Amino acid sequence: MKQNSRARVLGRIRQALLDAPPSPEPARDYLTAHTADDEAVILDLLHENLADYRANVHRTTETDLPALVAKLLDRHGAQTIAVPPGLPIAWLSETTARQHHDADSLLTPHELDTTHAVVTSCALAIAETGTIVLDGGPGQGRRALTLVPDLHICVVRAKDQVVGSVPQALPRLDPTRPQTWISGPSATSDIELDRVEGVHGPRRLDVVIVTR
Amino acid sequence: MSGTFIGMPAFPKAAHEAVRDTTLRANLRHATHTIRDKRAVAVAELADWAELREAGKQIKTETLHSLDTYLVQLEEAVTAAGGTVHWAADAAEANQIVTDLVKATGESEVVKVKSMATQEIGLNEHLEAEGIRAYETDLAELIVQLGEDRPSHILVPAIHRNRGEIRDIFTSEMGKWGREAPDDLTDSPVELAEAARLHLREKFLRAKVGISGANFMVAETGTLVVVESEGNGRMCLTLPETLISVVGIEKVVPTWRDLEVFLQTLPRSSTAERMNPYTSTWTGTTDGDGPSAFHLVLLDNGRTDALADEVGRQALRCIRCSACLNVCPVYERAGGHAYGSVYPGPIGAILTPQLRGTTSEVDASLPYASSLCGACYDVCPVAIDIPEVLVHLREKVAGQGGKGHRLEKVAMKAAGWVLDHPGVLAAGERAASKTRALHPRKLPGPGARQWTESRDLPELPAEPFRDWWKKNRT
Numbered sequence: 001m002k003q004n005s006r007a008r009v010l011g012r013i014r015q016a017l018l019d020a021p022p023s024p025e026p027a028r029d030y031l032t033a034h035t036a037d038d039e040a041v042i043l044d045l046l047h048e049n050l051a052d053y054r055a056n057v058h059r060t061t062e063t064d065l066p067a068l069v070a071k072l073l074d075r076h077g078a079q080t081i082a083v084p085p086g087l088p089i090a091w092l093s094e095t096t097a098r099q100h101h102d103a104d105s106l107l108t109p110h111e112l113d114t115t116h117a118v119v120t121s122c123a124l125a126i127a128e129t130g131t132i133v134l135d136g137g138p139g140q141g142r143r144a145l146t147l148v149p150d151l152h153i154c155v156v157r158a159k160d161q162v163v164g165s166v167p168q169a170l171p172r173l174d175p176t177r178p179q180t181w182i183s184g185p186s187a188t189s190d191i192e193l194d195r196v197e198g199v200h201g202p203r204r205l206d207v208v209i210v211t212r
Numbered sequence: 213m214s215g216t217f218i219g220m221p222a223f224p225k226a227a228h229e230a231v232r233d234t235t236l237r238a239n240l241r242h243a244t245h246t247i248r249d250k251r252a253v254a255v256a257e258l259a260d261w262a263e264l265r266e267a268g269k270q271i272k273t274e275t276l277h278s279l280d281t282y283l284v285q286l287e288e289a290v291t292a293a294g295g296t297v298h299w300a301a302d303a304a305e306a307n308q309i310v311t312d313l314v315k316a317t318g319e320s321e322v323v324k325v326k327s328m329a330t331q332e333i334g335l336n337e338h339l340e341a342e343g344i345r346a347y348e349t350d351l352a353e354l355i356v357q358l359g360e361d362r363p364s365h366i367l368v369p370a371i372h373r374n375r376g377e378i379r380d381i382f383t384s385e386m387g388k389w390g391r392e393a394p395d396d397l398t399d400s401p402v403e404l405a406e407a408a409r410l411h412l413r414e415k416f417l418r419a420k421v422g423i424s425g426a427n428f429m430v431a432e433t434g435t436l437v438v439v440e441s442e443g444n445g446r447m448c449l450t451l452p453e454t455l456i457s458v459v460g461i462e463k464v465v466p467t468w469r470d471l472e473v474f475l476q477t478l479p480r481s482s483t484a485e486r487m488n489p490y491t492s493t494w495t496g497t498t499d500g501d502g503p504s505a506f507h508l509v510l511l512d513n514g515r516t517d518a519l520a521d522e523v524g525r526q527a528l529r530c531i532r533c534s535a536c537l538n539v540c541p542v543y544e545r546a547g548g549h550a551y552g553s554v555y556p557g558p559i560g561a562i563l564t565p566q567l568r569g570t571t572s573e574v575d576a577s578l579p580y581a582s583s584l585c586g587a588c589y590d591v592c593p594v595a596i597d598i599p600e601v602l603v604h605l606r607e608k609v610a611g612q613g614g615k616g617h618r619l620e621k622v623a624m625k626a627a628g629w630v631l632d633h634p635g636v637l638a639a640g641e642r643a644a645s646k647t648r649a650l651h652p653r654k655l656p657g658p659g660a661r662q663w664t665e666s667r668d669l670p671e672l673p674a675e676p677f678r679d680w681w682k683k684n685r686t
């Protein structure tokens with residue numbers, strides 16, 4: 001039956017298209033970016049758009065990062081954190097929160113549910129849309145890690161991880177890796193279109209931009 | 213299509229009832245106006261909106277014209293990445309495939325992320341009959357499911373419910389499905405969302421099977437894309453061991469790069485955001501991350517019939533943003549339920565009759581559920597000329613004859629002649645107004661006159677049909 005349906009659907013499509021004119025290559029007259037190619041401008045825009053969608057945004061240097069991470073965890077009362085493989089150990093050198101490394105034995109969904117926070121790096125950030133992209137690379141971990149705990153602290157390297165626009169982001173991302181694009185904490189507008197932050201994903205998103 | 217709507221009265225009658233329901237009207241009005249204003253702001257931010265819209269239109273058109281090639285390419289890519297592809301010619305086949313896949317896992321419950329395709333085929337009802345419980349996890353879908361109700365908007369399915377009604381539904385129904393609502397639940401949206409979070413979390417954590425749709429499927433890479441806000445999608449796509457995605461064949465796009473257009477136009481058109489909170493992409497399966505089994509069910513269910521219609525096929529470009537609903541004066545008055553299908557509003561009026569034909573009264577009346585004001589076309593991010601398709605479908609309905617359509621036949625004859633003879637528009641408009649087919653101050657369709665004339669008339673745009681037609685045709 002499976003084979004039949006495949007042949008049937010494809011046959012119907014070919015039949016339906018008998019009269020269809022050949023289509024030209026789509027015109028792409030839209031812009032590659034809506035922002036000037038200027039690092040400072042792009043960083044400010046990222047900051048502004050992330051904050052506009054209720055992420056907490058911080059800027060720091062590599063040196064001060066561990067202290068800031070510790071402070072943020074503290075501020076949210078996070079006593080346990082999930083740690084993805086490949087996260088620089090220095091980033092967690094000043095926190096006293098208990099660390100669950102998601103390495104050889106993976107944390108179960110229930111264990112993740114009782115974990116307060118997760119600290120990750122990212123693959124990319126997109127300024128125009130206020131988006132961070134995770135692709136499971138080093139320091140990011142599998143998707144469940146950044147989904148179940150209630151606080152997500154994401155570290156973005158200003159030097160080489162920020163692009164201006166969506167068209168600039170896609171060529172730098174590998175579609176074979178599972179990706180999560182995050183623009184602010186989870187939200188719903190299902191009740192009379194009032195925006196409420198925090199339904200199923202982490203209710204708090206802190207983005208730390210590390211500058212030179 | 214779904215059995216949910218069987219027995220629906222034809223559009224004008226259902227619309228008539230909806231117009232009398234003042235709560236529904238107030239809810240709809242508030243919602244559609246809020247979101248349409250926000251959308252306009254989000255769209256105005258992009259100086260190249262017109263070019264993005266044109267590119268989206270062309271990409272989708274080109275894809276549809278080589279749909280067979282792209283689907284075969286998609287199938288190869290998904291299979292190479294560890295997924296399994298199934299083809300379903302109709303709803304019954306799709307339901308059977310999904311049921312068999314769920315049964316093979318030995319599970320009797322599934323978590324679902326909002327998907328129009330699975331609503332279209334009536335999957336939940338089918339699973340229920342087979343002893344499998346499907347939990348909707350989108351907040352609005354949860355409200356609809358708990359309230360034993362029907363969705364009324366593509367994006368905000370519970371748009372017809374206000375906060376007080378939602379509180380009452382949660383308080384009385386949640387306990388029957390799982391974790392109860394807190395005793396002291398108020399009608400504040402924050403508390404309601406928290407109640408939903410707690411109610412659903414236990415289901416996510418134990419879920420073994422997830423069912424989704426997809427916004428896009430990339431042929432060259434085999435990547436599926438789900439765009440969402442709440443995180444329930446991520447839960448369903450990530451935590452279960454088995455993921456089954458049921459997706460209409462028209463959702464394919466050729467390349468990864470094509471997403472650069474739609475990931476800009478979709479969020480701004482639908483939720484009026486620069487980007488929705490979460491977008492998930494996955495390609496087959498990934499070791500140690502997410503489901504270890506992935507099944508893609510490619511659904512036809514009438515889409516190839518629409519594809520065969522050279523005017524009507526443009527409806528398959530739709531990316532389900534719902535912008536056309538929010539600007540439609542008919543939708544605002546009538547509400548989503550009047551359309552008698554899971555696809556309400558202007559897009560529903562052109563999609564439903566094409567997917568399932570115009571043999572039933574409600575489907576035959578759908579092409580008349582419009583004043584042809586053209587607002588839907590203006591906002592559509594893939595430039596579907598909805599009025600053009602409506603007029604085309606009216607001709608088809610009129611052509612099929614039958615007692616119920618005699619008036620439309622008369623009207624369409626006059627209208628068709630007028631459209632072919634723009635020089636005599638004035639005379640034609642008088643004729644059309646006599647047969648009430650195309651007059652922009654009235655809602656055409658069987659029985660429509662009574663309700664449009666006895667209730668307050670929709671605030672239709674001032675522009676008369678003739679001017680609109682000229683501007684858009686010449």
Ligand code: SF4
Nearest residue numbers: 530531533534536592
């Ligand atoms: S027809 Fe156009 S505006 Fe309406 S939902 Fe589809 S894409 Fe959006």
